[in-house]
Amino acid sequence: MAEDPHPQFTQAMFDIYRKAKEAGYHATIFLQMLSDRHGQATAKTLINAAHPSDGYEALYRMGKLELTVEALIVGQPKWHRLFSNEEIDRARNRLEQYGYKAG
Template sequence: MTSQPLDPASVPETRTSSAREFQIACEQAVAECRALGYAPTAWIAMMRGPGGATAAARRLLRSGDVQSGFERLIRMGRRDLTIEQAVLAERWTDLFTDDERAAALWRLEQGGAR
């Protein structure tokens, strides 16, 4: 089953503008991953679930585990495509708590991405 990129118009209007923009940015990152030969299927499914990419990022950060997709992106030298790096971006400060950003930083450090 091939996932199609999310149509920005399909992102529910009940989400904040930042959440819609974060969803679109995550979809763009997925497209870039695919161009590199990597399809992050678990992440795609998560971000299309309840709450979209913002809620999916929070679930990942709460899990405490470093995911195999994260490790793969780090090995590929593409830290910029990890959700952890996205959470730390100043652009998304209004979407994530200090604790969530601390968890993202911890995961990047654990993954050897400095």
């Protein structure tokens, strides 16, 4: 039986939070969402939002789109099974709209 990817994905989300903090962006709302709802639910909320989050915009201005939820999901196929094809496409399109070459 395959290992449940949810705890690993949540850890990967905490990792991008930590890396963003090290880069100078303190994503307090993201951290609260992640602590309350865990990785998959937080990612789905952010990806399915009509507009990019303030955090996404801040990371874009910093040249750090690789630290976004969208880049985490699109760039690592092992997470694809946690999301619908539509959600993966939405994440990829958002990255491409901001000039990021997604995987």
